[in-house]
Amino acid sequence: MTRIAAVFLALVLALWPQRPQAWGFFGHRTINRLAVYTLPPELLSFYKSNIDYLTENATRPDSRRSVVPEEAPRHYIDLDVYGDSAAYKLPRNYADAVARYSLDTLQRHGIVPWHVVVMKNRLTEAFRSRNADRILSVSADLGHYVADACVPLHTTHNYNGQLTGQRGIHGLWESRLPELLAGGYDFFTGPAPYIERPTATIWATVTRSSNAVDSVLRFEKELTAKFPDDKKYTFEQRGNATVRTYSREFSREYHQRLNGQVERQMRLAVRLVGAFWYTAWVDAGQPDLRNLPRAVSAEEQQRLARETEQLQQAPVTNAPGHTD
DSSP states (O other): OOOHHHHHHHHHHTTTSSSOIIIIIIIIHHHHHHHHHTEEEEEEEHHHHHHHHHHHGGGGGHHTTTTTTTTGGGGGOOGGGGOOTTHHHOOOOHHHHHHHHHHHHHHHHHHHHHHHHHHHHHHHHHHHHHHHHHHHHHHHHHHHHHHHTTTTSSSSOOSSSSSOTTTTTTHHHIIIIHHGGGGGGOOOOOOOOOOOOHHHHHHHHHHHHTTTHHHHHHHHHHTTTTHHHHHHOOOOEEEEEEEEEOOHHEEEEEEHHTTSSHHHHHHHHHHHHHHHHHHHHHHOOOOOOSOOOOOOOHHHHHHHHHHHHHHHOOOOOOOOSSSO
């Protein structure tokens, strides 16, 4: 990583008040924030003016998961439950998939690639209407779902190693490794490209993620055979709590075995998030955003406040799939 890149990342990470600890926080917020800098000048000014909104609200879909039953399936797809070569055989049209497998089946096993396309279309409509609040809200959410599609363990029913005696691997891959090592990652991707075929692109993304599942699980299992528990795990202070987590030695060796996989997937996510934002704008006719407000409205702030209050007060639901 170049010195300029390292300084840039340090500045990015310094902009929120406390260091987040999960892909759901650190990863998603980093990805949305850096994706802004991939945009062309026509978009960059508007997005950069609202970069704190896009950063802070990158994690809002995760906040909704435990209280909105239909939210959880939007974050993953269990490709392996559909048989061999499912990534190539599943219908690309959501209505066709429902007709073949039933709505209940799709909701149980995840809909992330289909939902990314839905969100891209919603963003296109928001650009057409020049609704600044809507553009920002949908952009923040779309960035989250695109980033989730880049996580290998979001493409398998064995999402936390619970079927192979590797429970906790989800947090190791998407939380612990970036937490320890992102300061050395190279996140520079070049300018966001226009996506000619958004559906094909997001399905290629989940296919790439799915193809990495074997190495994610196998390397951890091989490494665990070498490490006794007192070397594999450690205790660290997180705020006022002492938590058990993967040791730095185990995490670094796992990272080496993966040969930069987490870094590559995060960099891919940054590029794709910017590309989906840019593509939605182009497909909307490249509307002029120069006269749009450079901050969210009071109404949008009130909406977020109401949603936060509702999330805090609502009873937790038992949403299907990928819950631990």
